[in-house]
Amino acid sequence: MATVRPWPRGPRQRLPRTIAPFRWEAVSSYIDRLARANHIGVSTLRGHVAESCAARPRPDWLAVVSGQPEQVIRSRLCGLAGDPTALKQYLRRPLCQRCMARKGIHEPVYCYLPAHVSVCHRHRRWIGSPTRVLDDQVDLRDRPTVLSAGRTHRRLARQYSEVDLHDALGDARHILVFWAHAERHVAAGILQNGLEAHVVAYPDVIAVAATLLTARPRVEQPRTPTEPAWPTLLLDRINERTGAHHADATPVEQWAQYRRLFATAVLTTRSDGAELACRAEGSAVLNVPYQ
């Protein structure tokens, strides 16, 4: 009996015009640009490269229609079928408009950029969170502290793990929120929402996070009789870095206690349950005084 061969599925031919995908580009952004370059409807092209209307585009089918090597499609695009990586919407933002214009691209190129890619230093523009559209790309030419913080942020991302940096940025925000409340600084950027407030608070958040990351290995050592007064040292260092005059060492003291508690628990037991319990306890310590 003759074997029944499955009906061939998926596209067989490439489109007349190809464009290269950018690293971290959202697949929806790439399909928009590819459709526009070939003067066809976005939904038509999308239906051509996905199993169904609701499905994500298949990398092999997209490689056929775009004429790009499948490896390039897989390594650069985010949101393809079969990719288990969860897409974090807060990381989705357009690449620098002026960088794109230099390449002859005049439409937004949306990417899931890592958090530390927050500034285009060539054009001195803000491209970090919570940018949503091209008009959100704030001009930073007269904001040297934000530009400098952007460079520090990239250095920290090279120097530390993603988890450590993420934790330090969260702790830095907690500490700055504590001071803003305690000092009744209700207009502080750290207490506000929105793009401008985020950009205003950014240099301080990065400076505090950098201080915490530098101090962490020594703070986490077991206590010794000759141990320096960490909270005071950290407070001085943060004031020096940010140009502020915070006087209350409570949040840095709590941070140091939490780090030591966490490090001790990890040293004494590697059980996941103990680590999680310790993390929860530490978070509670950091969260209590923010009212």
Ligand SMILES: [Zn+2]
């Ligand atoms: Zn640029």
